[in-house]
Each structure stands twice: as structure tokens, then as C-alpha cells.
Amino acid sequence: MSPVLAGVLQLLALVAALGLSYRPLGDHMARVYSSEKHLRPEKWIYKAIGANPSVKMRWPAYLRGVLAFSAVSVLFLYLLQRVQGSLPGSLGFVSIDPDQAFNTAASFVANTNWQSYYGEQAMGHVVQTGGLAVQNFVSAAVGIAVAVALVRGFARSRTGELGNFWSDLVRGTVRILLPISVIGALVLVACGAIQNFSGIHEVGQFGGGTQQWNGGAVASQEVIKELGTNGGGYFNANSAHPFENPNGLSNLFEIYLILVIPFALTRTFGRMVGSIKQGYAILGTMAAIWLGFTALMMWTEFAHHGPAFDIAGGAMEGKETRFGIAGSSLFSVATTLTSTGAVNSFHSSYTGFGGGLTMLGMQLGEIAPGGVGSGLYGMLIMAVIAVFIAGLMVGRTPEYLGKKIGTREIKFAACYILVTPALVLCFTAASFVLDTPSHSMTNSGAHGFSEILYAFTSGANNNGSAFAGLNADTQWFNSTIGIAMLLGRFLPMVFVLALAGSLAEQPPVPETAGTLRTEKPLFTGLLVGTIMIIAGLTYFPALALGPLAEGLAA
Numbered sequence: 393m394s395p396v397l398a399g400v401l402q403l404l405a406l407v408a409a410l411g412l413s414y415r416p417l418g419d420h421m422a423r424v425y426s427s428e429k430h431l432r433p434e435k436w437i438y439k440a441i442g443a444n445p446s447v448k449m450r451w452p453a454y455l456r457g458v459l460a461f462s463a464v465s466v467l468f469l470y471l472l473q474r475v476q477g478s479l480p481g482s483l484g485f486v487s488i489d490p491d492q493a494f495n496t497a498a499s500f501v502a503n504t505n506w507q508s509y510y511g512e513q514a515m516g517h518v519v520q521t522g523g524l525a526v527q528n529f530v531s532a533a534v535g536i537a538v539a540v541a542l543v544r545g546f547a548r549s550r551t552g553e554l555g556n557f558w559s560d561l562v563r564g565t566v567r568i569l570l571p572i573s574v575i576g577a578l579v580l581v582a583c584g585a586i587q588n589f590s591g592i593h594e595v596g597q598f599g600g601g602t603q604q605w606n607g608g609a610v611a612s613q614e615v616i617k618e619l620g621t622n623g624g625g626y627f628n629a630n631s632a633h634p635f636e637n638p639n640g641l642s643n644l645f646e647i648y649l650i651l652v653i654p655f656a657l658t659r660t661f662g663r664m665v666g667s668i669k670q671g672y673a674i675l676g677t678m679a680a681i682w683l684g685f686t687a688l689m690m691w692t693e694f695a696h697h698g699p700a701f702d703i704a705g706g707a708m709e710g711k712e713t714r715f716g717i718a719g720s721s722l723f724s725v726a727t728t729l730t731s732t733g734a735v736n737s738f739h740s741s742y743t744g745f746g747g748g749l750t751m752l753g754m755q756l757g758e759i760a761p762g763g764v765g766s767g768l769y770g771m772l773i774m775a776v777i778a779v780f781i782a783g784l785m786v787g788r789t790p791e792y793l794g795k796k797i798g799t800r801e802i803k804f805a806a807c808y809i810l811v812t813p814a815l816v817l818c819f820t821a822a823s824f825v826l827d828t829p830s831h832s833m834t835n836s837g838a839h840g841f842s843e844i845l846y847a848f849t850s851g852a853n854n855n856g857s858a859f860a861g862l863n864a865d866t867q868w869f870n871s872t873i874g875i876a877m878l879l880g881r882f883l884p885m886v887f888v889l890a891l892a893g894s895l896a897e898q899p900p901v902p903e904t905a906g907t908l909r910t911e912k913p914l915f916t917g918l919l920v921g922t923i924m925i926i927a928g929l930t931y932f933p934a935l936a937l938g939p940l941a942e943g944l945a946a
Contacts, residue, residue: 399690399718402644406722409648410655417652418659418671424567425540425560426664434562443558450552451893454541457557458534458885462501465527466878469497472523473515482516483592483606495870500527502881503535503763505617505624505733505856506873508865512606512627517589524624525613529573532620533564535765538885539657540664542769545892546793547665549900552893568653569620576615576649583645584638585611610635618649621763623733623856631723631736632712643719643736650726650734654678654761657768665793669911674771676916681760681923682729685753689721692745710741710860721746728753731763733856740843740860747859748939751846754853755931756923757812763854769888771919775910776805776891778922782908782915791907794900804891811883813930815852815876820845820934823868832869834861838945842938847873852880 430438430445438445449457472479473488473496488496492509499506500523509515515524537560544554581587590607610626614636617623627633637643655675662671693707694717711720720737727734728750739750753760759770776792780802783790790797823844833840839861846859851873858864864873909915 395716395718396690396694398716399694399721402718402722403686406644406647406651410651413652414656414659414675417656419663421536421568421653421656421660422663424563425555425660427563430559431566434559434566437562437566438558441558445556445559445562447556448553449556451541451554451889451896454554454557455886455889457561458538458889459882461530461557461561462534462882465501465530466497469500469523469527470494472519473497476516476519479516479518481518481589485514485516488514491867491870492865495874496524498874498877499851499856500524500622500624501531502854502877503531503620503622503731503766504851504854504877504881505622506851506858506864506877507624507628507856508870508873510628511625517608520613520626521609525609525616528613528616528620528622528624529565529569530561532569532616532622532764533561535621535763536564536568536653536657537561537765538888539765539768540660542772542888542892543661543664545895546772546795548896549794549898552897554889554892554896569616572619573612573616576619576645577612579645580611580614580642583642584634585614585642586635587611614646615649617734618646618732619653619764621650621654621730621732621767623727623731623735625734631734634714637736639714640719643715643723646734646736647722647726650730650732651682651761653764654730654767657765658761661768661772667793667911670793673911673916673919674768674775676913677919677923678759678761678767678771680916680920681756682725685729685749685760686722686725689725689746689749690718692743692749693717693721695743707741707743707746710738712736724750725753727857728855729756729758729760729762731758731766731854731856733850735857738860739846739857740839744838744939744941744943744945747842747846748935748943750857751842751849751939752927752931752935754849754855755813755816755935756927757809758853758855759923766854770808770884773805773808773888773891774923774926775919776801777809777926778915778919779908779910780805781922782918786906788906791901792910794903795895795898796901800894801891804887804894808884808887808891809926811887812852812880815880816845816848816931817934819848819852819872819876822872823848826868832863832866834863838938838941842942845934845938848876851876854881 470493473493477487541554588607592606594602631637658671658675662668723736757770761767779790779792843859843862
């Protein structure tokens with residue numbers, strides 16, 4: 393079987409698995425966030441944290457809950473790393489330095505999971521399982537909660553109430569993420585991923601000598617790493633490590649985990665706003681971009697450029713032979729079009745255009761299908777922008793899902809789409825103006841520029857993947873990327889929740905003959921075009937200096 397045919401079959405199997413999961417999972421999530429009942433374990437949690445799940449919150453109160461919970465999480469995870477050397481199960485590792493502890497705490501709480509350390513050489517069992525793995529669950533649940541709050545803003549009228557943050561947080565964790573993670577961990581263990589709490593031990597190497605490895609609760613952390621679109625690996629090689637991702641079957645399963653909740657949330661959206669077709673329109677937009685990027689990535693990585701590429705069957709540098717070009721391309725597109733950031737290959741070793749596609753996927757805002765929750769609310773913001781543009785074309789006040797998109801709403805949407813580009817471009821520019829940051833680059837020229845541009849693109853968009861080649865474990869990068877991750881995560885949430893509150897206060901607008909039909913393919917095309925134009929106008933100059941220049945020079 394040719395590698396190209398194998399790649400097409402993997403893609404078809406993935407699409408089939410996602411299609412089978414779409415309806416039951418999407419409907420289940422809609423029921424979870426619409427139910428008035430609380431499970432007994434949930435009541436125990438509410439009592440333990442002192443929260444009243446019955447209190448209905450307007451958007452400022454909902455936002456305060458998000459920020460307060462996240463601030464406490466950052467502080468707890470920072471302190472846990474700083475005292476690691478005194479904890480049992482630390483495997484002899486010392487406490488983490490202040491700048492790296494801040495960077496890691498900000499990273500995992502912001503659902504970014506950027507890592508400027510070697511996991512198997514820095515973090516013991518307590519920090520890995522009691523700190524990082526816990527944040528993998530709750531940071532993902534926060535993202536879903538904010539998305540659900542925005543959906544309620546569209547679904548409700550004449551009220552500013554968006555639900556209860558604490559209820560949404562706990563339900564997302566207990567009823568959605570935990571059950572799927574338990575089943576997924578068993579699948580990964582069956583595929584060969586490890587799950588233990590063993591210490592450091594030496595293993596023999598081919599050709600003589602030994603190498604040290606430590607065990608860990610890898611399968612359970614791996615599954616929520618992908619399911620919650622987190623991405624932080626137990627080992628430095630991330631999903632290229634055989635303990636995390638043993639074979640082709642586990643690789644395809646991990647890609648499925650990355651995509652299943654973000655895609656299914658469009659069904660949840662359709663259910664909650666009372667129009668399944670609206671959910672299909674958003675799904676169609678996400679799927680069109682994802683399939684387009686996947687096809688382009690496979691094409692550019694399978695293209696032959698000389699004898700070495702002919703012999704290898706394509707661009708195999710930096711890729712695992714266990715997965716090949718197809719498995720690596722599928723994974724790289726899935727992880728950069730979502731906020732996952734896990735890698736099973738080195739994106740720095742991709743062709744110039746291939747590396748550019750991984751960067752562009754993040755620069756779109758990671759909305760196809762995006763992170764758990766963040767992908768849906770990012771796409772809905774883009775839908776608001778698209779409706780506004782359509783309204784300008786015909787001279788009519790724009791409407792979306794029965795709500796008028798006025799000056800207030802469009803200001804919130806505009807602020808949302810400006811936050812991350814400003815962070816990416818300003819921090820990238822500062823890194824080249826100063827002398828010290830540029831010394832961390834392994835490469836010079838266009839590829840070296842891409843290393844730093846990718847790092848801040850990944851941090852500000854809460855992706856977490858690295859281009860490789862950049863020494864990011866410095867005070868400059870630990871601090872600035874940490875700030876970019878926090879601002880890139882929580883500033884957009886401010887505008888999302890403010891928009892949700894504004895929409896929820898409006899009365900419904902009756903549909904007329906002049907109303908734009910946002911469930912039709914025409915709107916899907918308009919939405920795709922809006923997304924690509926906004927990203928192109930924002931990032932094209934920077935991409936021209938990096939991956940485009942490198943690709944054209946190849």
C-alpha cells in the first residue's frame with residue numbers, strides 16, 4: 393500500500409469515527425448544561441468549595457468566577473512546583489526555578505501547556521498528577537463553560553443571566569471529561585502506553601551503555617492531554633515518545649480525542665439555540681478549513697524534492713517511522729487547528745510551507761475546530777463579524793440568531809480578534825529588538841525568525857506546541873510567553889462574556905424576508921472567507937518574513 397493511500401484511509405477512518413460520535417456526544421453535552429439536577433458527587437464538590445450552584449450569574453459575576461478560580465489555580469500550581477524538592481514522590485528532582493514555575497503554572501492554567509523543561513527530568517509524580525493533570529481537566533472545563541455561557545447569550549432574551557460558572561465547571565469535569573478519560577486511558581494502556589508510579593531505572597541501549605527512564609501515570613494524563621486540547625507531554629518528546637503514543641492505532645486514537653469534543657460542541661450549540669441547522673453551518677465551516685489544511689499539509693510533505701525525498705517517500709526528517717508522513721501530517725494539523733499543542737513530530741523539520749501551515753492554523757484563532765470551548769466561542773465571534781460585513785454590503789442592521797449586532801456587540805467582537813495578534817506581533821518584534829532573546833535561536837535567517845514567531849503564536853493562542861530549535865528556558869521567554877499565555881487566554885474571555893451578557897439582555901428580533909439565512913451554505917462560504925481574510929491581513933507580513941520566504945527559497 394502506498395503511503396499516500398494509507399494517509400487517505402486514515403483520514404477516512406478518522407472522519408467516520410468523528411461522525412459516529414458527533415450526535416450522541418453533542419446531545420449529551422447539551423443535556424449536561426441544560427439540566428437543573430445535580431449529581432451527589434457534584435453536591436459534595438459544591439459544599440467543599442463553598443459554591444451555590446443555584447445562583448444565576450450575570451456576565452460580570454460569571455467572569456469573576458472564571459478569573460478567581462484561574463488565579464487560585466496559578467498560585468497553587470506555582471507553589472507546588474516551588475516545594476517539589478520537599479514532596480514525596482519527587483523522584484529526587486529539585487524544586488523548579490521561579491521563572492520556570494511561573495511559566496508552567498500560567499501555561500497549564502491557560503490550557504496552553506507550553507513546556508520549557510524536560511518532563512522526565514524535572515517533574516515528579518506529585519506535580520505531574522496532582523498539579524499538571526488536574527489542570528488538564530479543569531482548564532478544559534473552564535473553556536467549555538465560557539462557550540456555553542456565550543451560547544446561552546444567543547438562546548436567552550430579556551435577561552442578563554448566563555448560568556452559574558461553578559455548576560458549569562463541575563459538570564463539565566464530572567459528566568463529560570472524566571468518563572471519557574477513564575475509557576480513553578484504558579484504550580491507550582491496551583495500545584501499549586504505560587501507567588504506573590515507578591521510579592527512575594536504567595535500561596540497556598542498542599550498542600552498549602544504559603539510559604535512565606522514569607515511569608508515571610502516563611496513559612491517564614495522555615488521554616486528558618488530548619481530550620481537553622491541552623498538549624503538555626509527560627516526556628519531552630511528547631506524543632512522539634513510545635510510552636505516550638506507542639503505535640499507529642494509538643496515534644489515530646489520539647487525533648480522534650483531540651477533535652471529538654470541539655466538533656461535537658457545534659451540535660450542542662445547535663441544540664441549545666433551538667436550531668440544529670445553525671450547528672451544522674458552524675460544523676461545515678470548521679470541517680472545510682480542517683480538511684483543506686489536512687490536504688495541503690499532506691501535499692507539501694509528500695511532495696518530492698530530490699533523491700533523498702524519493703527514497704524516503706517524502707519529507708521524513710523529524711518524523712517518527714511508526715507514524716510516517718500521513719500520521720504526522722494529520723496530527724500536526726489537528727493539534728495546531730485546535731489549542732492542543734501536542735506533537736508527534738518536529739514542526740521545525742517540516743518543509744517551509746508545511747511549517748507555515750502549522751503556524752497559520754494557530755493564527756486563524758484555532759477555530760477549526762479549535763480548543764474545547766474556545767474553538768466554538770472563537771468561531772461564533774467570527775460569525776458575528778461575518779454577519780456584520782454582510783449587513784454593510786446590503787445596508788441592513790446585521791442580525792444573528794434573532795439578535796441585533798449593534799455597535800456594542802461589534803466592539804466586543806473587534807476587541808476579541810485584536811488581542812492575540814497584538815500579543816504575538818509585539819512580543820516577536822521586542823525579541824528581535826533586544827540582543828539577548830535572539831541568542832536563543834538555533835537557526836538564522838527566515839527559519840530563525842519562524843522559531844520566535846511560532847513561540848509567541850503558540851503562547852498567545854494557547855496552543856503550546858514548539859517549533860523546536862529555540863531555547864525558551866530563559867528569563868525573557870519564560871516571563872514574556874507566560875504573560876502572553878495569560879493575556880491570550882483571559883482577555884478574550886472578558887469580551888466573550890461581555891458579548892454574551894449584551895446578547896442575553898436583548899429581546900428577540902423576528903425573522904423577515906431580509907434576514908440573512910445563517911444556516912445556509914452561502915453563509916458558511918462567507919464565514920470561511922472572513923476568517924481567511926482577517927488572518928491574512930493580520931499575519932501575512934510576518935509569515936512572508938518566515939515560512940513563506942523559506943518555502944519559496946527551497
